[in-house]
Amino acid sequence: MTTTAETAPARVPSFDDESTIGRKLAIICSKGNLDMAYPGLVLANAALGEGVETHLFFTFWGFDIITKARMDGLKFTVLGNTATHLPQGLGGLPGMTAMATHMMKNQIADVGVPEVPEFLDQIVASGGHLWGCRMSADMMHLSLEDLYDGVEDIISAADFIEKTDGAQLLFI
Amino acid sequence: MSTTMIGGREVHVDEEGFLTQYDEWDEDLAKQLAALIGVDLTDRHWTAIRFLRRDYRSQGETATLRRAAQLCGIPIKELFQLFPKKPAKKMAYIAGLPKPHGCV
Numbered sequence: 001m002t003t004t005a006e007t008a009p010a011r012v013p014s015f016d017d018e019s020t021i022g023r024k025l026a027i028i029c030s031k032g033n034l035d036m037a038y039p040g041l042v043l044a045n046a047a048l049g050e051g052v053e054t055h056l057f058f059t060f061w062g063f064d065i066i067t068k069a070r071m072d073g074l075k076f077t078v079l080g081n082t083a084t085h086l087p088q089g090l091g092g093l094p095g096m097t098a099m100a101t102h103m104m105k106n107q108i109a110d111v112g113v114p115e116v117p118e119f120l121d122q123i124v125a126s127g128g129h130l131w132g133c134r135m136s137a138d139m140m141h142l143s144l145e146d147l148y149d150g151v152e153d154i155i156s157a158a159d160f161i162e163k164t165d166g167a168q169l170l171f172i
Numbered sequence: 173m174s175t176t177m178i179g180g181r182e183v184h185v186d187e188e189g190f191l192t193q194y195d196e197w198d199e200d201l202a203k204q205l206a207a208l209i210g211v212d213l214t215d216r217h218w219t220a221i222r223f224l225r226r227d228y229r230s231q232g233e234t235a236t237l238r239r240a241a242q243l244c245g246i247p248i249k250e251l252f253q254l255f256p257k258k259p260a261k262k263m264a265y266i267a268g269l270p271k272p273h274g275c276v
Binding site (some may be wrong): 011012013014015042045046049050051061074111112113114118122125127151 | 176189209236238239250256257259275
């Protein structure tokens with residue numbers, strides 16, 4: 001004889017929940033400091049792992065994140081960042097930015113998070129879309145060849161808004 | 173803690189349906205779990221699943237997608253093909269493990 005428990009449907013996680021189908025996320029990365037690059041990359045990676053179509057638009061200082069000549073050298077500074085809880089005067093001393101950057105990079109590596117170029121590799125491998133901002137490229141006299149290989153194109157702000165129609169948006 | 177029936181067997185699960193008892197899992201059960209979420213298991217899937225089981229036993233937590241890709245030798249792009257849309261969670265589910273908690 002079959003019991004109710006055996007005929008009840010198995011409890012299975014709803015991986016293809018209706019509410020997430022067609023979900024899109026647009027992330028605008030406008031800052032080039034090391035500590036401001038990571039939030040966008042971490043969130044993009046998380047969204048992709050949840051099956052969310054994700055587009056990143058790199059603009060103004062955020063252009064450094066995808067500029068080959070600069071992406072390895074993003075920096076973290078104490079100056080203007082009271083969340084370090086250090087006297088602001090210290091931040092202006094010679095070598096302080098290099099030291100703070102070095103320490104932050106170690107902390108990021110300690111939690112198993114890759115450096116920026118490798119993180120971009122992971123985002124692209126996960127299906128993420130990277131876009132460079134036309135105005136930033138023009139201002140900095142850079143072309144697609146100067147950018148990280150995974151960047152799909154340099155597009156205008158209007159193009160990005162069009163591509164991310166209906167998306168949720170993060171401005172960082 | 174609640175239970176559910178998978179392939180005629182009673183197993184302990186959390187609220188979402190992820191198995192909570194490491195030792196209740198075996199490869200026959202994995203085939204049932206995979207079928208429930210529409211994944212056809214190939215040798216490549218098994219490579220990832222067996223890695224996740226071993227890694228959990230030694231680390232005490234489920235590997236993130238990045239860790240799995242780095243240590244079991246299957247690129248992230250391929251993991252997305254093997255376990256579409258939500259690879260880290262789907263791998264963990266079939267391997268009878270909790271969802272990974274790491275951010276990256």
